[in-house]
Amino acid sequence: MIAVFKREFLSYFRSPVGYIAIALFSFLSGYIFVNNFATGAVNIASEVISLRSFFVVIVPIITMGLFAEDKKRGTEILYYTSPIDLFSVVAGKFLAAFCLYGIMFVNVFIHMIVTKSCDGIVDIGAWGSVIVFFFLAMLFISIGIFASAITDSQIIAAIFSFIMIMVIQLLSTISSLAGNAIAAFLSMLGVASESSNSVGEAITNGINWLDPFAKTSDFRYGSFSVAPLVFCISFAIVFLFLTFRVLEKKRWAKS
Amino acid sequence: MIEINNLVKHYGDKKAVNGISFTVEDDEVLGFLGPNGAGKSTTMNIITGYLSSTSGTVKVNGHDILEEPELAKKDIGYLPELPPLYLDMTVLEYLNYICDIKQVKRSERKEQLAKIIAMVKITDVADRLIGNLSKGYKQRVGIAQALVGNPSILILDEPTVGLDPNQIIEIRKLIRTLAKDHSVIISSHILSEIQEVCDRVVIINKGKVAAIDTITDLSKRLAGSSKLLLSFKGDAKKIMNEIRSLPGVSDCKIRISDKDIHEAEITVTGNSASDIRTSIFYVMSRNSSPIMEFRSLDPTLEEIFLSITAGT
Ligand SMILES: Nc1ncnc2c1ncn2[C@@H]1O[C@H](COP(=O)(O)OP(=O)(O)O)[C@@H](O)[C@H]1O
Ligand SMILES: [Mg+2]
Numbered sequence: 046m047i048a049v050f051k052r053e054f055l056s057y058f059r060s061p062v063g064y065i066a067i068a069l070f071s072f073l074s075g076y077i078f079v080n081n082f083a084t085g086a087v088n089i090a091s092e093v094i095s096l097r098s099f100f101v102v103i104v105p106i107i108t109m110g111l112f113a114e115d116k117k118r119g120t121e122i123l124y125y126t127s128p129i130d131l132f133s134v135v136a137g138k139f140l141a142a143f144c145l146y147g148i149m150f151v152n153v154f155i156h157m158i159v160t161k162s163c164d165g166i167v168d169i170g171a172w173g174s175v176i177v178f179f180f181l182a183m184l185f186i187s188i189g190i191f192a193s194a195i196t197d198s199q200i201i202a203a204i205f206s207f208i209m210i211m212v213i214q215l216l217s218t219i220s221s222l223a224g225n226a227i228a229a230f231l232s233m234l235g236v237a238s239e240s241s242n243s244v245g246e247a248i249t250n251g252i253n254w255l256d257p258f259a260k261t262s263d264f265r266y267g268s269f270s271v272a273p274l275v276f277c278i279s280f281a282i283v284f285l286f287l288t289f290r291v292l293e294k295k296r297w298a299k300s
Numbered sequence: 301m302i303e304i305n306n307l308v309k310h311y312g313d314k315k316a317v318n319g320i321s322f323t324v325e326d327d328e329v330l331g332f333l334g335p336n337g338a339g340k341s342t343t344m345n346i347i348t349g350y351l352s353s354t355s356g357t358v359k360v361n362g363h364d365i366l367e368e369p370e371l372a373k374k375d376i377g378y379l380p381e382l383p384p385l386y387l388d389m390t391v392l393e394y395l396n397y398i399c400d401i402k403q404v405k406r407s408e409r410k411e412q413l414a415k416i417i418a419m420v421k422i423t424d425v426a427d428r429l430i431g432n433l434s435k436g437y438k439q440r441v442g443i444a445q446a447l448v449g450n451p452s453i454l455i456l457d458e459p460t461v462g463l464d465p466n467q468i469i470e471i472r473k474l475i476r477t478l479a480k481d482h483s484v485i486i487s488s489h490i491l492s493e494i495q496e497v498c499d500r501v502v503i504i505n506k507g508k509v510a511a512i513d514t515i516t517d518l519s520k521r522l523a524g525s526s527k528l529l530l531s532f533k534g535d536a537k538k539i540m541n542e543i544r545s546l547p548g549v550s551d552c553k554i555r556i557s558d559k560d561i562h563e564a565e566i567t568v569t570g571n572s573a574s575d576i577r578t579s580i581f582y583v584m585s586r587n588s589s590p591i592m593e594f595r596s597l598d599p600t601l602e603e604i605f606l607s608i609t610a611g612t
Contacts, residue, residue, distance in 0.1 A: 048400030052386070059388040119382035125350040126378050127401045128370045296352045 048129075049137025050144075053111065057145055066107050070149035073099055078156045087160050089171035090265045093153060093178050097258075100185045101210045105203040107145055108189025111138045112288075116197035124292070131292045135190065135285050142186045150178070173264035180277035184257055185210050187284035194288045216256040224249030301326050301483070302347065302453060307356035309342050309507075316342045317353070318507035324453070329479045331498035331515075332487040339507040340487040341381050344457050347485075348378040360453065377451040377482075381458055383442030387431030391422055391441055394430055395448060402449040412450065420444045420474060436467030443474065454478060456486045460493060472497065491604060495519075503604065510605060518604075527597040528566040530580065534589030536562040542583045548576050561592055 057063030077095050081087045115121040124134045153175070157167050185206075192206040193199075212219065228245025232238050253259055257280070260273035302324040309317040317339040324330045334340050345351040347358050349365050349372065358365040360372040386394055395416070399409050417423055420440045425433055430441060439459060446454055459475065460468045475497055478484065488494045494501070501518060503511045511518075532539065536556045543552045543566060551567040568576050577594070584591050 048397060051400075052389075052397050056386070056388055118385070118387070119380060120384040120386060122345075122350050122378075122380050122384045123398070123401060126348045126373060126376070127398075128373055128403055129401045296350070 046133035046137040046140070049134050050140045053138050053141035054144055057107070057141070062107060062110065063145060066103055066145060067149050069103060069106075070096075070099070071152050074152040074156065078159075082159075087156075087163075087165045089153070089157055089160060089167055090174040092156065093171070093174040094265065096153070097178060097181060098214070100181065101207060101214060103146075103149075104142075104182075104185045104189045104210060105192075105206045107142050108186060108193050108206060109199040109203040110193065111142065111190055112193040112292075113197050113199045113202045117199075121292075121295075125296065132285075132289045135194075135288050135292070139183075139186060139190055139281075139285060142189070143183060146179075146182045146186070150175075169267035170265045173267055173269060176269070176274075177261040177264045180261070180274050181257060183281040184277045184284075185213075187281035187288075188213075191284045191288045191291070194291045213255075213257065216252060217259060220249045220252035220256070223252060301361055302485070303357075303359040304343075304347065305357045305359075307343060307346060307358065308354045309339070309346060309351065310354045315507050317346070319356075320504060320507070320509055321356075322502045322509065322512055324483050324485055326452075326483055327481070328500065329484045329486065329498045331494035331501035332485055332504070333489070333491060333494065333501050334487075334504040334510075335489050338489075338504045340489075340504065341457055343504075344378070344455050344485070344487060345380070348376055348455055349373055350378075350380075374449065375452050377446030377449070377454045379439075379442045379446045379454075379456045379459055381461075383438060384445065385430050385438060385441060388429065390427050390429055391417075391433075391444075392426045394441065395444060398445050398448045404449055412448070416444050416447045419477070420447070434467075436463055436470065439463060439467070439471060440474070443471075443478075447478075451482075453483045454485070456484065458487055458489070460488075491599065505605060526568050526599070528568060528577070528580075529593065529595055529597050530564045530566060530591065531561050531593040532564070532584060532589045532591050533560050533562070534584075534587055536564075539583065539587055539589060540564065542587070543580060546576060546579050546583070565597070 057066075074092065074096055077092045078087070081092065112121070115124075124131060157171065159165075160167055188209045189202075189206040192209070193202040196202050196205070224245040224247075226245075227248055228241045231241035231244055236244075257273070257277055260276055263270070264273075304323065305321050307317050307320045308315070320339070320343055322330075332340055332343070342351065346353045347360075347365070349369055352366070358372075361375050363372040363375075365372045386397070389397065392413075395413055396409070399413065404412060417426055420443050422437065422440050422444060425437055430438065433441065443456070443459070446456070456475070460471050463471060475484065475486065479497060484497075486494055486497065491501075495515060498515055500512065500514050502509060503513075536554050540552050540554045543549055543564065548568055549566060550569045553565045555563045555565075557563070566576075566580070580594075581591070
């Protein structure tokens with residue numbers, strides 16, 4: 046695992062990908078911070094929360110090549126013909142992308158230090174947002190890695206993970222739209238409005254249950270709980286395991 | 301030693317490999333010959349554990365590739381059709397990475413890499429990016445990769461394809477060196493490509509074994525008929541007739557070109573190919589026809605298949 050991690054992490058800096066991701070993140074976080082700073086209302090928690098909107102761009106950039114490139118170049122054969130086991134390959138790549146996020150995030154830590162040194166406040170809510178950010182990063186990176194494993198085109202991998210992450214970010218909107226639409230549909234069919242509304246509500250709640258943003262929304266107020274974090278980790282493990290299965294399956298290629 | 305027993309691989313409805321069996325003895329160099337699409341790469345991918353077979357078994361030094369994959373893979377070095385190179389790494393970084401994933405002990409690494417690098421002659425380019433190397437050097441790095449971990453068996457899938465003639469000679473020389481202390485399977489779709497390095501050949505076609513033979517026996521069988529190519533200037537019709545009437549010549553086809561150089565393809569029966577060249581020279585000399593080119597033609601795979609099936 047360490048070997049794969051090391052190679053993938055270093056290869057971010059042998060190509061423009063690592064630099065682009067870091068530059069993009071630095072620019073976005075710097076822009077938000079400076080704007081807040083100018084108004085005298087620095088709020089690290091809200092800065093970190095704004096930065097979450099850019100998972101949808103940055104995660105596809107840093108994960109699209111992880112497996113797709115191996116397949117295109119024929120280097121994936123190394124994983125199958127050496128004694129290394131495939132899950133540690135997946136884990137190594139995951140860790141490389143996660144660490145790249147860690148490096149990008151140094152920006153925010155610098156902003157924290159600057160805020161502190163200007164007698165600003167870095168409260169428990171800021172730390173809560175940081176924790177949530179990293180757990181969400183795990184979740185989204187696992188999706189990006191899965192996307193990269195199911196195709197040998199980086200572009201398709203990027204589009205796939207972009208859509209998946211977009212859907213998750215819009216989950217609260219999607220859930221109420223879906224709930225309302227189904228309630229309306231049922232009442233159109235003549236179902237009593239009380240029961241059609243409760244079906245709609247159930248659907249909204251059901252979809253919301255999947256929403257990692259809603260689950261972790263209390264962290265910014267300093268109210269921590271373990272369950273949402275376990276949810277994120279489980280979600281990531283499921284996608285990493287699916288990735289592993291996809292790689293295993295390749296051996297049995299039928300097409 | 302590798303024992304391959306009744307290997308079958310389906311891709312959907314297509315049978316890429318259809319019941320292949322053969323063994324490779326210790327320190328033997330085995331040629332694996334077949335036209336494009338015969339199933340060579342598929343077979344090699346199964347032997348090395350990259351693909352799973354639909355049915356059949358592969359044993360590497362007694363270890364089944366599916367049941368004891370670690371032990372089996374440890375003994376195999378593989379150069380696939382497309383060398384598995386990371387273009388963004390230097391040669392040395394890459395080989396160290398290969399040591400990592402093949403779990404070569406740290407204490408042995410330096411010595412082993414030094415030996416490999418000297419052997420495949422990539423010392424000069426050790427610190428260069430693989431992406432900037434010539435095709436011949438890339439192929440060497442691919443072979444170096446296969447040698448990491450000191451496997452006793454090397455599997456090389458068309459190692460000289462796409463190289464220029466000089467590079468081909470160099471790679472062949474390297475393979476001959478490696479053959480001294482490794483078992484080697486080397487695939488090709490051209491007989492002459494592997495004739496000099498191999499002890500035995502397995503010839504496959506359409507996923508099935510067509511013949512397994514030693515190189516000497518195969519050459520004997522093929523000696524039954526051989527072909528010569530002759531380019532010359534002069535009266536094509538007259539010369540064709542004279543060559544045809546020579547004893548030992550069974551056929552002579554001539555392509556008459558617009559220019560004044562004609563090409564004749566002469567089929568010779570029996571072992572008289574070398575003698576007939578003398579007679580042909582005198583024919584040309586009597587007719588004062590200058591010889592522009594005169595050489596023997598390698599049998600094509602189709603001709604090999606024909607003579608194999610004719611013999612049995
Ligand atoms: N991934 C695949 N999917 C479907 N068919 C394949 C695949 N790989 C190879 N084949 C088919 O299997 C046959 C054998 O291919 P291959 O083993 O590459 O032959 P060779 O190496 O002898 O040229 C060919 O007809 C090829 O088209
Ligand atoms: Mg092939």
